[in-house]
Amino acid sequence: MSQPVFLIVDDQKSIAQVLKQKLSVQSTLPIKICHSLAETQMLLATGVTIEVALCDQNLADAPHGETIKYLLQQHIPTVVFSASFYDGKDGGNHYKKIADFVMKDSPAALDYAVNIMLNLSQNAQRQVWLLTSNQSNYAQKLINMLHLQRYQVQTFEKPEKIQQQLTSETPNIILIEDATNLKQEAVYQFIEEVRQGYNLNQLPMMICESSENIYSAIKMMKYGVNDFFNTSFTAEEFYVRLKQNIELSDSYHAIEDISRTDALTKIFNRRYFFESAEKKFAKLQQAQKPFFVLMADIDHFKQVNDTYGHQKGDEAIIFVAKQLQEFFSEYLVARFGGEEFCVFGELSNLDQIEQRCEAFRIHIETESDIATKIQFTVSLGLCSSGMNIDQAFNLADEALYRSKNNGRNKLSHC
Template identity: 75%
Template sequence: MTQSIFLIIDDQKSIAQVLKQKLSEQSHLPIKICNSLAETEMLLATGIKIEVALCDQNLPDAPRGETIHYLLQKHIPTVVFSASFYDPKNSDNQSKKIADFVMKDSPAALDYAVSIMLSLSQNPQRKVWLLSSNQSNYSQKLINMLNLQRYQVSTFEKPQKIQEQLSKERPSIILIEDSNNLHQSEVYHFIEEVRKDYNKNQLPMMICESSEHIYSAIKMMKYGVNDFFNTSFTAEEFYVRLKQNIELSLSYQAIEHISQRDGLTQVLNRRYFFELAEKKFTQLQRNDTQFFVIMADIDHFKNVNDNHGHHKGDEAIIYLAEQLESHFSDYLVGRFGGEEFCVFGALSNQAVLAQQCEQLRTTIEQTTQERLGVHFTLSLGLCSTGTTISEAFSNADSALYRSKNAGRNQLTLC
């Protein structure tokens, strides 16, 4: 498949080069520059796929926005970048299909233009859920605008439907459109229920309200909505607010991920693993469901480091983490520290689980030399007893060390 490209169209070559440089620093996609409508037509005649185009409104051979019309006719996501104000309201219907407009009035505009291009490239992976009644006057306008910016859009008429879907996946943002056409008590309850599972940074919500009902929007923000926009919103206002809320959430999630994951292996770090395990332990006890804990440790790991170097030691730890996640994909997997790992979950069949442990042990014993160029083995302890989470892990740890003391490269049950 041919890789798509970013296209910058501007007759000011210095500006085009600055935009290209800024864009190349943040994206791996190729970038092409055209300085005129003629060059643009020649480029597109090659059949090249355009991811997003940033186009100056006035070019020497296209002084009245002809290049913009040409791009839109080709169904290319287009951002207008112009020194003169571009108002789609005063243009034909074709011109209203531009993805966004950036005023070329300051150095900051260059950064924002690049940011918009990157967002339009990433938006097809971003899901926007719209809660809207069938009596709405604004929902189709919102859907059209979201489609222009390439978001994945799903519409829901009932809050309960969103809650059902949230049990399966999480969108980038939830939009609540004109709550006066919905049952407000249901909307308030819905917001409260969502916030039990996701805070404002994990899942942003925006509401559309009229000026007459501004108090309702403020009340919903107190309940947990991140932001609101007026029913008489402009495209630029809506896009800026939407983009800002999604990107703030993504930044938070990236930081959250770093704080919860082990830097070397990307499995759960010790702190977050125990936080989740304790919650799961409490839930299993409440439901009278048995649990299990596995402790796993690379045998003679110091010899791996001493004889093959710390780089090989890191490779060994990473490989074990990958195998643990592969063999126990339905459970919590965390790095306890150094070369030691933990697995925790609900126990359905101890014999089957012990067999999985043996399969992991055998895989490590038989594949490490070929895969990593260094042979090592694995000792494990499997336990399903303990009245507290700490006692459960202590019991599994004791089982692990019985494996070590019995000669290593084996599984011990308790």
């Protein structure tokens, strides 16, 4: 299957080129430009897959929106970019299917148009969960609008169904519609329960309410809903509010990822590792389940740096981090700093974990030269005891240094 492309249709070549340049800075997808309906038809005849199209309303060979109508007939997500308001009258019912509309009225409109195209592209991977009753008059309208902007939509009639699904996956946003028929007290409780696990930035929620029930919407915002929109909403208002809430959440998650991730290896850093390990340790202790801690350290790392340079040292660190993640993918893995790493998790079978540790050690010994052009080894310390998380780590660290003192490239137990 060929890679999808962005399509810009505008008979003003300078504007088309500026849009392409702005879009190429933020996306790796190919970008095609057409200046007429005829060129657009010729391009689509090649079988190319269009990710999102940005189309001017008035072209020389299509002055009344015919190109927009054509793109929509091909089921292509289309943004109208026009110097005059697009009312869709010339396009019949097709205009209702446009993904968005941008007025070509200022230089800022170019940036906004590009942002809309990128957003529509990303929406194909975004999950929207809609909580609505089977008596709703607006649910299908919302679903249709969400599909126009390429969101993946799941509907739920009961709050508890969302709670169940939240145990295995998290959407980008939850929409609550028709709270009256859903029983408001149950919705209030649902909002409170969601907020116990997710803050406002981690999982945004929006509610749809009528003007008569505005107090209910405000009360729900006090309980933890981020935003609301009126039942008489316009598509433009809804899209803007939805987009802003999701983008704020995306920005929060991006900052959160940076704060908990090691910049070099992209695995967890020491601070986040300890925060998560303490929580997991407490749960395992409460359930009376065993655990393990594995410490790993690259042998003679200073010698690697001194002999081959810091760039090769970084390659060695990245290689070990990647292999740790592959060998211990179901556990918590982090870089502790320098050339030291740690793994923590529930212990189901000590023999199996020991075998996995040995397999990892041998893999580094045999594959490091192939991957980095430097042959190096790692020493390991394994522990499955301790009254608290700090003691467990200290015992694993002592085991690691026994491996170091006994010749390196070994696994030792606490």
